[in-house]
Amino acid sequence: MEVDYLIVGQGIAGTMLSYYLLQQGSTVIVIDQYNPFSASQIASGVINPITGRRFVRTWMIETLMPFAAFTYKCLEKELNISILQQAQLLDFHTTPQMHLAFSNRLPNETEYLSIPDDTNQWNSYFNYPFGVGEIHPVWLVNLQRLLQTWRNKLRELQVLIEANFHAHNLQLFSNGIQYEQVSAKAIIFCNGTQAADLPYFQKLPFASNKGEALLLNIPELPRQNIYKKGISLVPWQDDLWWAGSSYEWSYENTLPTEVFRQKTLQQLQQWLQLPFKIKAHVAAERPATLERRPFAGMHPYYPHIGIFNGLGTKGCSLAPFFAKAFSEHLKNGQPLLPEVSIHRFHKILRP
Numbered sequence: 001m002e003v004d005y006l007i008v009g010q011g012i013a014g015t016m017l018s019y020y021l022l023q024q025g026s027t028v029i030v031i032d033q034y035n036p037f038s039a040s041q042i043a044s045g046v047i048n049p050i051t052g053r054r055f056v057r058t059w060m061i062e063t064l065m066p067f068a069a070f071t072y073k074c075l076e077k078e079l080n081i082s083i084l085q086q087a088q089l090l091d092f093h094t095t096p097q098m099h100l101a102f103s104n105r106l107p108n109e110t111e112y113l114s115i116p117d118d119t120n121q122w123n124s125y126f127n128y129p130f131g132v133g134e135i136h137p138v139w140l141v142n143l144q145r146l147l148q149t150w151r152n153k154l155r156e157l158q159v160l161i162e163a164n165f166h167a168h169n170l171q172l173f174s175n176g177i178q179y180e181q182v183s184a185k186a187i188i189f190c191n192g193t194q195a196a197d198l199p200y201f202q203k204l205p206f207a208s209n210k211g212e213a214l215l216l217n218i219p220e221l222p223r224q225n226i227y228k229k230g231i232s233l234v235p236w237q238d239d240l241w242w243a244g245s246s247y248e249w250s251y252e253n254t255l256p257t258e259v260f261r262q263k264t265l266q267q268l269q270q271w272l273q274l275p276f277k278i279k280a281h282v283a284a285e286r287p288a289t290l291e292r293r294p295f296a297g298m299h300p301y302y303p304h305i306g307i308f309n310g311l312g313t314k315g316c317s318l319a320p321f322f323a324k325a326f327s328e329h330l331k332n333g334q335p336l337l338p339e340v341s342i343h344r345f346h347k348i349l350r351p
């Protein structure tokens with residue numbers, strides 16, 4: 001089998017890159033070992049333009065959010081599925097200081113922040129003594145449905161290999177690569193946190209962290225909003241609610257922990273006034289980076305090996321824009337943004 005690109009991994013990074021490469025007429029093979037506990041499979045799927053304790057805009061959100069919405073809408077049409085929902089995020093302040101921080105930011109951020117008309121309307125669902133603010137618009141992506149449907153499409157096109165990739169079977173040549181039966185102009189690693197184990201990329205400043213979530217039944221809670229008070233409650237697939245998350249930088253394994261379950265239960269009991277049931281508890285590693293910027297591009301010293309990774313906490317908004325940019329870079333050499341191009345690490349990547 002001879003193709004332009006062999007892509008390793010079909011999380012949101014591999015999905016978006018294969019989508020845009022196919023769109024521009026390149027040929028691809030995707031190799032992915034399905035993992036129900038990959039970051040993309042357990043993510044809540046939120047694109048939130050505002051972040052942190054000071055309610056500031058996230059990096060490049062004015063460009064990334066509209067482009068992401070556009071891409072997910074194109075995929076909805078092409079795959080005949082519904083995966084994108086616009087929502088508002090109700091931010092129930094955790095302390096009087098957070099209430100003040102929101103109020104201070106409000107006059108300068110009228111595009112995304114507001115105070116709901118009736119701040120008492122959630123009194124019967126939640127306890128929120130320090131008030132509530134609204135972030136709008138926020139997008140909600142059904143990543144699991146997207147990944148599953150895209151996987152089926154790749155199967156139909158007969159370009160999916162459902163297996164584990166083994167780096168020791170990769171052969172490099174002056175004009176491309178060979179992996180088992182596949183020869184390609186280049187191989188691109190979209191394999192999430194596993195990329196940090198590859199000899200070509202292990203020197204990149206990855207800073208993977210672990211996140212957990214409880215999946216809940218809360219039948220009486222209106223599903224058009226995302227609710228947040230320290231933790232977030234996000235309307236998720238199969239009528240479930242996604243409650244999370246944590247950011248752990250030191251952990252023995254990537255399994256769900258009793259500590260998270262107890263802490264989250266306690267938070268929910270203090271905040272939520274409705275009956276709920278825990279249906280599942282999930283955990284995964286986020287492929288985050290020290291500088292909080294993605295890694296994209298071809299290896300400076302192995303020109304047939306590339307990477308699209310480091311999407312951290314923001315795969316839903318970063319993947320569409322930078323997958324498109326990477327596909328154009330591959331096709332016609334259009335430069336990648338210096339902040340995401342792995343050429344910024346050319347010194348440490350020297351073999």
Ligand SMILES: Cc1cc2nc3c(=O)[nH]c(=O)nc-3n(C[C@H](O)[C@H](O)[C@H](O)COP(=O)(O)OP(=O)(O)OC[C@H]3O[C@@H](n4cnc5c(N)ncnc54)[C@H](O)[C@@H]3O)c2cc1C
Nearest residue numbers: 009011012013033039040044045046165192211314315316
């Ligand atoms: C708890 C939690 C909540 C999150 N919530 C959000 C959110 O609301 N919004 C948001 O934008 N982001 C969120 N994220 C972050 C988001 O999940 C990530 O940014 C994104 O999923 C990373 O995608 P990826 O494709 O790079 O990696 P992954 O999703 O890890 O995908 C990698 C793929 O490669 C495959 N693979 C790896 N190694 C091999 C191999 N050797 N052979 C074959 N296949 C292989 C894996 O099986 C997997 O399918 C969240 C993450 C977590 C953990």
